[in-house]
Amino acid sequence: MARMENIIQVEQLVKKFGPLIAVDGISFEVRKGEVFGILGPNGAGKTTALECIEGIQEPTSGRTVILGLDTHRDGAKVKQRIGVQLQASAYFDYLTLAEILDLFGRIYTRHVPPRELLAKVGLEEKAKTTVGKLSGGQKQRFSIAATLVNDPEVVFLDEPTTGLDPQARRNLWELVQQIHHEGRTVVLTTHYMEEAEALCERIAIMDRGRIVALDTSMNLIHRLPTPYRVKVKSSRALPIDQMAALPAVQHVSGNGDGHVYTLDVSDSASAVPALLTWGKQQGVAFEHLEVRPATLEDVFLALTGKQLRD
Amino acid sequence: MTAWYMVIANLKMTFRNRQSLFWALVFPLIFVVVFGLFRLDQPVTSKLVVIDQSKDSISRALIDQLKSITLIRVDESRTLEQAQADLQGGKVNYVLVIPPELEQTVARGTAAPVPLGLSYDAAGLQNNQRMFAILNGFVDQANLSLNHAKPLIAVQGQAIQAKQLRYFDFLLPGFVGMGVMTYAIIEVATVLSLYREQKILKRILASPLPGWQFFAGIIGAHLVLALVQAAIILLAGILLFHGHVYGSYLWIAVLVFLGNIVFLNIGFIVGSFARTPQTAIGLGNAVTMPMMFFSGVFFPTDTLPATMRAVVQYLPLTPMLTALRGVALDAKPIWSFPTELGILAAWVLVTSVVAIRVFRFS
Numbered sequence: 001m002a003r004m005e006n007i008i009q010v011e012q013l014v015k016k017f018g019p020l021i022a023v024d025g026i027s028f029e030v031r032k033g034e035v036f037g038i039l040g041p042n043g044a045g046k047t048t049a050l051e052c053i054e055g056i057q058e059p060t061s062g063r064t065v066i067l068g069l070d071t072h073r074d075g076a077k078v079k080q081r082i083g084v085q086l087q088a089s090a091y092f093d094y095l096t097l098a099e100i101l102d103l104f105g106r107i108y109t110r111h112v113p114p115r116e117l118l119a120k121v122g123l124e125e126k127a128k129t130t131v132g133k134l135s136g137g138q139k140q141r142f143s144i145a146a147t148l149v150n151d152p153e154v155v156f157l158d159e160p161t162t163g164l165d166p167q168a169r170r171n172l173w174e175l176v177q178q179i180h181h182e183g184r185t186v187v188l189t190t191h192y193m194e195e196a197e198a199l200c201e202r203i204a205i206m207d208r209g210r211i212v213a214l215d216t217s218m219n220l221i222h223r224l225p226t227p228y229r230v231k232v233k234s235s236r237a238l239p240i241d242q243m244a245a246l247p248a249v250q251h252v253s254g255n256g257d258g259h260v261y262t263l264d265v266s267d268s269a270s271a272v273p274a275l276l277t278w279g280k281q282q283g284v285a286f287e288h289l290e291v292r293p294a295t296l297e298d299v300f301l302a303l304t305g306k307q308l309r310d
Numbered sequence: 311m312t313a314w315y316m317v318i319a320n321l322k323m324t325f326r327n328r329q330s331l332f333w334a335l336v337f338p339l340i341f342v343v344v345f346g347l348f349r350l351d352q353p354v355t356s357k358l359v360v361i362d363q364s365k366d367s368i369s370r371a372l373i374d375q376l377k378s379i380t381l382i383r384v385d386e387s388r389t390l391e392q393a394q395a396d397l398q399g400g401k402v403n404y405v406l407v408i409p410p411e412l413e414q415t416v417a418r419g420t421a422a423p424v425p426l427g428l429s430y431d432a433a434g435l436q437n438n439q440r441m442f443a444i445l446n447g448f449v450d451q452a453n454l455s456l457n458h459a460k461p462l463i464a465v466q467g468q469a470i471q472a473k474q475l476r477y478f479d480f481l482l483p484g485f486v487g488m489g490v491m492t493y494a495i496i497e498v499a500t501v502l503s504l505y506r507e508q509k510i511l512k513r514i515l516a517s518p519l520p521g522w523q524f525f526a527g528i529i530g531a532h533l534v535l536a537l538v539q540a541a542i543i544l545l546a547g548i549l550l551f552h553g554h555v556y557g558s559y560l561w562i563a564v565l566v567f568l569g570n571i572v573f574l575n576i577g578f579i580v581g582s583f584a585r586t587p588q589t590a591i592g593l594g595n596a597v598t599m600p601m602m603f604f605s606g607v608f609f610p611t612d613t614l615p616a617t618m619r620a621v622v623q624y625l626p627l628t629p630m631l632t633a634l635r636g637v638a639l640d641a642k643p644i645w646s647f648p649t650e651l652g653i654l655a656a657w658v659l660v661t662s663v664v665a666i667r668v669f670r671f672s
Contacts, residue, residue, distance in 0.1 A: 080518050086512055089509035090509065092319070094327050108518065
């Protein structure tokens with residue numbers, strides 16, 4: 001495999017606000033052309049880390065390099081070549097979409113015509129409307145159009161789908177994939193594990209200012225001691241301790257009322273036959289049996305002992 | 311070049327924003343219209359009922375002379391009872407009773423002067439003094455001519471003020487200063503806190519645009535707007551209410567420009583402390599209101615107690631208004647106001663330094 005070029009390097013990045021350590025010495029690289037995700041709960045330090053990398057905030061210590069340039073020493077040069085979308089940001093209330101894109105475009109040496117940008121995000125008919133008249137999903141798409149005014153090589157998206165309904169979220173995912181297919185590197189933060197799984201080639205899981213794991217979503221899940229989940233529904237209550245003693249089963253969680261049990265298993269190929277045999281011995285009929293891989297939610301729980309969303 | 315586009319964009323936004331236009335134009339124009347409509351320097355006329363019980367040549371002469379005074383409306387139609395009831399009821403201001411047989415009594419000669427009875431409402435102090443002065447003047451004159459005495463001293467009036475200077479003319483430059491101040495402080499503070507809340511400032515920080523160019527756009531647009539604002543206020547005052555400007559419009563523009571820079575800086579400072587646009591409006595009003603009342607928009611600061619005047623003269627609006635009035639009303643050149651210009655320059659300097667110090671992007 002050809003050696004992949006790193007487009008972003010983060011080395012021992014620390015950001016403190018008084019006694020609070022928002023980012024606690026993180027290091028990672030982003031490869032050219034990949035979609036890189038930073039997944040973590042609210043308050044994990046994702047936004048602060050991103051803003052330090054983008055050159056908006058001064059880090060307390062550490063180094064951030066984009067396209068071979070230090071983002072703090074060569075800030076202006078870096079900013080010409082990156083696109084930044086801020087979390088829950090807005091744009092001028094009294095300018096039309098086309099006027100805003102035109103104004104932002106003039107800031108950069110290289111810029112894309114507003115009409116082309118609006119067409120890309122499916123808002124060409126809204127060129128003469130103001131941001132206030134757009135729906136939540138349209139606003140988010142417009143803010144992505146605004147990050148593309150300078151035809152950037154690297155695009156940063158901070159929580160791009162927070163607050164959107166499922167349909168609008170899917171539309172936005174398609175847009176992110178389209179940006180990726182144009183050959184741009186995308187770095188995004190999210191607290192939705194489905195989003196990280198759907199969009200990102202590699203994911204850094206962040207908690208309390210630290211990166212607790214970094215890999216592809218498949219590798220993160222497979223690295224778990226129990227990468228599979230077996231869910232069964234039985235006709236009557238079952239002894240949990242007996243199920244937990246079956247081969248390859250590590251943990252059983254059960255819902256007593258509906259007789260639904262979830263088994264964390266290290267190997268589904270040996271756990272499922274053993275479970276079926278044990279069921280036959282017990283004289284239990286399984287009404288429903290499903291095997292699925294663990295999720296990033298399970299990974300986060302295993303790594304931090306917490307739920308991703310509280 | 312980009313800063314220039316920022317100026318244009320800011321002007322566009324202002325003209326599309328109704329709230330902004332209200333503070334820029336409607337607010338000061340309300341003052342121009344209200345103060346233009348009231349006849350502030352037209353003296354109040356008094357209604358004088360004369361009960362002439364004498365009806366001879368002396369009483370007639372006196373009444374005719376009173377009628378020639380524009381400030382007094384003479385009424386002879388009422389009876390004494392009616393007149394006294396109307397004085398009580400506030401329908402008339404004075405009742406003058408000329409006793410019977412005035413001419414005969416004077417011709418006979420009397421030990422004590424014949425009293426002309428004047429009833430009045432004690433509350434109208436200023437008007438009462440004026441009325442006594444007028445009546446005494448007539449009576450003195452009558453006494454002199456009846457005694458066949460020759461006047462030894464006379465007042466010789468000579469109108470020397472060629473231009474007509476009214477209270478409204480005094481107010482007009484005040485409204486220019488007030489309008490420019492209110493708009494610059496409140497609008498900049500609001501916009502700044504809004505841009506921070508909406509993360510527009512942070513978005514600018516994420517772009518290669520140098521911060522000063524973004525603010526140059528805001529400041530540039532405001533300097534243009536302040537001149538438009540001043541022009542509209544003056545024009546409305548002159549065309550609608552016959553206001554007067556005697557001096558150079560260039561010096562007025564220079565003073566508006568200078569004052570505006572101070573107020574824009576104050577707006578930036580207020581906007582740096584206000585977390586939301588609502589707080590910005592509140593804080594902005596807290597800063598502009600005292601200046602509006604104490605810096606001499608409505609009344610000359612000379613009428614304030616000396617200790618207060620000593621403080622108030624250093625507020626930025628005070629020297630701006632003093633110089634504006636000197637330039638606009640007395641047609642003086644701008645360099646006749648070195649103290650005022652000095653105070654303004656000091657404000658420009660201090661507020662610039664503070665604004666840069668306290669400003670924050672997020």
